[in-house]
Amino acid sequence: MIFNVSFKNNLQKTVIYKLFFVGFLLFLNSLSANAQDKEPTWDELANQYECPEWFRDAKFGIWFHWGPQSVPEQGGGWYARHMYMQDVGRQKFGKMAYPYHLQTYGHPSEFGFKDVINEWKAENFDAQALIDFSKENGAKYIMALANHHDHYDLFDSSYHPWNSVNVGPKKDIIGEFEAATRKAGLKFGVTSHDDRFLNWWTPAFGADKTGEKAGMPYDGHLTKADGKGLWWEGLDPKDLYGPAPEDRTPEIIEDIKKNWLKRHIELVDKYKPDVLYNDGFNFTYGEYGKEVARELYTNSLKENGSIDAVMLLKRKAKGTVNEVESGGSNTLRAYPWQSEITFTDWFYKKDRHLTHNARTILEMLIEAVSKNGNLLLSMELNHDGTIPHEIKKSVKIVGDWLKVNGEAIYDTRPWTVYGDGKSVRGEATETVEGELRNATDSQKHGEHFNQRTTATPAFSHDEVRYTTKGDDFYIIVMNPKGGEFLIPSFAKKKESNPGVLKELTQIYDGRTLSFKQTNKGLLINMPAVNGDSYPVVLKANFK
Numbered sequence: 001m002i003f004n005v006s007f008k009n010n011l012q013k014t015v016i017y018k019l020f021f022v023g024f025l026l027f028l029n030s031l032s033a034n035a036q037d038k039e040p041t042w043d044e045l046a047n048q049y050e051c052p053e054w055f056r057d058a059k060f061g062i063w064f065h066w067g068p069q070s071v072p073e074q075g076g077g078w079y080a081r082h083m084y085m086q087d088v089g090r091q092k093f094g095k096m097a098y099p100y101h102l103q104t105y106g107h108p109s110e111f112g113f114k115d116v117i118n119e120w121k122a123e124n125f126d127a128q129a130l131i132d133f134s135k136e137n138g139a140k141y142i143m144a145l146a147n148h149h150d151h152y153d154l155f156d157s158s159y160h161p162w163n164s165v166n167v168g169p170k171k172d173i174i175g176e177f178e179a180a181t182r183k184a185g186l187k188f189g190v191t192s193h194d195d196r197f198l199n200w201w202t203p204a205f206g207a208d209k210t211g212e213k214a215g216m217p218y219d220g221h222l223t224k225a226d227g228k229g230l231w232w233e234g235l236d237p238k239d240l241y242g243p244a245p246e247d248r249t250p251e252i253i254e255d256i257k258k259n260w261l262k263r264h265i266e267l268v269d270k271y272k273p274d275v276l277y278n279d280g281f282n283f284t285y286g287e288y289g290k291e292v293a294r295e296l297y298t299n300s301l302k303e304n305g306s307i308d309a310v311m312l313l314k315r316k317a318k319g320t321v322n323e324v325e326s327g328g329s330n331t332l333r334a335y336p337w338q339s340e341i342t343f344t345d346w347f348y349k350k351d352r353h354l355t356h357n358a359r360t361i362l363e364m365l366i367e368a369v370s371k372n373g374n375l376l377l378s379m380e381l382n383h384d385g386t387i388p389h390e391i392k393k394s395v396k397i398v399g400d401w402l403k404v405n406g407e408a409i410y411d412t413r414p415w416t417v418y419g420d421g422k423s424v425r426g427e428a429t430e431t432v433e434g435e436l437r438n439a440t441d442s443q444k445h446g447e448h449f450n451q452r453t454t455a456t457p458a459f460s461h462d463e464v465r466y467t468t469k470g471d472d473f474y475i476i477v478m479n480p481k482g483g484e485f486l487i488p489s490f491a492k493k494k495e496s497n498p499g500v501l502k503e504l505t506q507i508y509d510g511r512t513l514s515f516k517q518t519n520k521g522l523l524i525n526m527p528a529v530n531g532d533s534y535p536v537v538l539k540a541n542f543k
Contacts, residue, residue: 039294039298040294040298040301041294042290042291042293042294042297042319045294045297045298045301045307045319046317046318046319046320047318047319048307049297049307049318049319049320050307051310051321051335051336052306052307052308052309052310054187054274054308055141055187055275055310055321055336055374056336056374056413057140057410057411058140058141058187058374058410059140059365059368059369059374059375059409059410059411059412060138060139060140060365060374060375060377060402060409060410061139061140061141061142061143061189061374061375061376061377062134062139062142062143062376062377062378062379062395063142063143063144063145063191063340063342063376063377063378063379064130064142064143064144064145064177064378064379064381065145065191065342065346065347065378065380066144066145066173066347066380066381066385067120067145067147067148067150067152067154067347068080068113068116068117068119068120068150068152068168069116069148069150069347070120070347070348070380070381070382070383071116071119071120071383072097072100072101072104072116072349073100073349073350073351074096074097074100074349074350074351075094075096075097075098075100075101075349075351076091076093076094076095076096076097076345076349076352077093077094077344077345077346077347077349078091078093078094078097078149078200078345079094079097079113079116079347080113080116080148080149080150080201081094081097081149081150081200081201081203081204082094082095082097082098082203083097083098083100083101083108083113083116084098084108084112084113084203084204084206084218084220085097085098085203085206086098086208086209086210086211087209093345093352096351107208107213107216108204108218108219109207109213109216109217109218109219110219111219112204112218112219112220112222112237113150113204113219113240114162114219114232114235114237114240114241115219115232117152117162117167117168117240118167118168118231118232119168120168120169120383121168121169121384122164122168122169122171122173122383122384122385123169123384123385124384124385124386125169125171125173125176125384125385126385127176127177127179127180128180128183128184130177130180130381130385130387131177131180131181131183131184131186132180132184133387133392133395134186134379134395135184135186136399137395137396137398137399137400137402138398138399138402138403138406139186139377140186140187140410141186141187141188141189141274141275142177142181142186142187142188142189143188143189143190143191143275143277143376144173144174144177144178144188144189144190144191145190145191145193146174146190146191146192146267147192147193147194148193148194149193149194149196149197149200150197150200150201150240151194151197151201151240151241151242152164152167152168152240153263154173154174155172155173155174155175155267155270155271156172156174156175156270157263157266157267158262158266159259159262159263159266160239160259160263161235161236161239162235162239162240167232167235174190174267174271175270175271178271178272178273187274187275188271188273188274188275189273189274189275189276189277189310190267190271190273190275190276190277191276191277191278191279192264192267192276192277192278192279192284193278193279194260194284195260195278195279195280195284195285195289196280197242198242198248198253198256201220201241201242202245203218204218204219204220204241205217205218205220205221205241205244205245206218206220219237220237220241220244221244222237223236223237223238224236224237224238242256257285257288258288260284260285260288261285261288261291261292264284264292265291265292265295268292268295268296268299269295269299272299272303273296273309274300274308274309274310275309275310275311275312276292276293276296276309276310276311276312277312277313277323278292278311278312278313279314280313280314281313281314281315282313282315282317283313283317293311293319293320296309296311297309297311297319312338314448321336321337321338322335322337322338323337323338323340324337324338324339324340324373324447324448325340325448325449326340326341326342326448326449326451327339327446327447327448327449327450327451328364328367328368328371328373328447328450328451329368329371329372329373329447330447330450331371331418332370332371332372332414332417332418333371333372333373334372335372336372336373336374337368337371337372337373337374338368338373338374338375338376339364339367339368339373339374339375339376339451340375340376340377340378341355341356341361341364341375341376341377341378341451342355342356342377342378342380343355343356343378343379343380343391343394344380346378346380347380348380348381348382348383348388348391353454354390354391354394354454355451355453355454356377356394356453356454357394357454358393358394358395358397358398358401358534359454359534360451360452360453360454360456361375361377361394361395361398362398362401362534362535363452363459363478363535364451364452365398365409366409366465366476366478366535367452367465369409369412369414369465369467370414370415370418370419370465370466370467370476371414371418372413372414377395377398379391379395397534401534401535404507404508405476405507405508405535405537407469407472407474407507408467408469408474408476408507408537408539409467411469412467412468412469412474413467413468413469414466414467414468415466415467415468415473415498416496417466417489417496418465418466419463419464419465419466419489420462420463420464420487420488420489421459421460421462421463421464421478422459422460422462422463423459423460423463424463458479458532459478459479460479461479461480461481461485462485462486462487463477463478463479464476464477464478464487465478466489472539473498473539473540473541473542474537474538474539474540475487475504475537475538475539475540476535476536476537476538477526477535477536477537477538478535479533479535480526480529480533480535480536481526481529481533482526482527482528482529483525483526484523484524484525484526485523485524485526486520486521486522486523486524487521487522487524488520488521489521489522490517490521490522491518491519491520491521491522492517492518492519493519494521498540498542499542499543500517500542500543501515501517501522501540501541501542501543502541502542502543503540503541504524504538504539504540504541505538505539506527506536506537506538506539507537507538507539508536508537511527513525513526513527513538524538
């Protein structure tokens with residue numbers, strides 16, 4: 001650019017040059033600001049992502065998987081779907097939903113799930129008490145259900161009228177959980193399960209195939225106009241159940257995806273979660289799900305200077321942490337992951353036996369930690385927001401164990417092998433009729449749903465798991481019994497041997513144990529155990 005300007009005097013010349021110089025600086029600053037305003041893409045964030053140390057150190061979290069489906073006392077964890085199905089086919093866990101609904105509420109053409117939502121009042125919900133109980137019993141982070149497959153938001157949603165502030169308890173459930181968790185000094189996360197609601201809700205548009213009301217449409221067919229004069233006046237059932245299957249055009253489906261994006265961007269921006277779990281093997285709605293994950297990580301990057309948040313998926317994907325539902329890893333993984341378990345069917349039901357107790361929770365926790373993972377325990381709640389007695393009892397036992405033995409769990413890292421014993425060596429163990437409980441058989445069926453449960457036989461007495469913390473080495477005896485047992489991993493000439501063992505003590509009482517390290521392994525003499533015992537932690541001092 002050439003300037004051909006004549007000046008009357010030097011003063012005018014100086015002023016013009018100064019103005020030009022200032023303008024040029026402002027121009028450069030605007031370029032820099034524009035460059036800074038450009039936020040990174042999901043791929044750019046994923047490429048730089050490393051699981052934050054706080055998550056790796058935390059090890060144990062508690063999850064409040066709770067919502068209006070906890071109102072019915074029977075019918076399984078997919079009550080909202082199964083209450084519309086006279087025949088649930090292979091989904092036997094929901095077989096009681098339809099008959100229970102008829103007996104308790106009436107026919108689903110007259111009293112549908114929208115009305116069950118209205119029954120949910122959460123009248124004794126005390127978020128701070130629940131969080132304080134969780135912290136007292138060992139949880140280092142809290143997760144809460146933001147929505148389930150029923151397409152109902154448990155937060156103050158601007159883009160979805162069927163939410164907990166507008167319908168049901170008239171409370172911002174996520175907001176209260178988030179505030180209580182921050183007050184307790186814990187990390188907070190949310191979970192979303194909304195990606196499948198259209199197919200999941202298809203039965204709500206059906207009708208009985210047999211009986212006196214055969215052919216009478218269920219309430220999925222109702223319109224906004226049908227609510228005039230009723231409790232749900234002004235609400236549209238189609239906003240909850242989705243459009244009828246025959247009306248689901250590509251354009252309508254796309255609008256639903258865009259609405260999902262708005263709702264979940266708001267969820268991430270308003271409550272600033274440290275963890276987000278999408279219940280699926282891929283990002284919800286593809287690029288829309290990646291955009292929510294990008295928002296999660298971008299918020300964390302701005303706030304912390306690094307990505308301190310965690311995105312959980314059921315498959316291994318760059319930039320995320322892998323989640324295993326109702327199961328655990330079959331191997332020691334080089335990267336962090338998480339196991340999730342629950343007590344019954346995710347929503348508390350009185351017609352279902354407890355899948356877990358304190359013993360199995362501790363087993364699943366120790367298994368996960370020894371293999372470089374975390375455990376997330378769903379602590380199911382009664383519909384009023386209180387903890388069922390038998391669940392509270394088990395969690396308190398876990399908490400008491402962690403108070404004594406937590407040094408072998410929190411802030412630890414795995415060793416080069418995760419453990420030893422019959423299941424590790426692939427030897428056959430006792431099985432339970434009707435269930436795949438043999439360790440080697442379960443592994444053939446993958447990792448999801450291969451959990452240990454209350455129906456699982458006890459571990460063999462030589463079963464151990466390992467964790468480390470700096471120079472400290474921990475041997476966790478899963479099912480201790482008085483007497484000698486051998487750990488082949490510590491054989492003198494074995495490659496896995498960490499060294500010469502100098503001292504071995506029990507954490508809970510400081511007792512020194514006698515042992516002998518040979519070419520066959522480490523022979524430990526355990527003290528007598530009075531009856532059944534929870535896992536015992538031994539602290540090893542290797543040279």
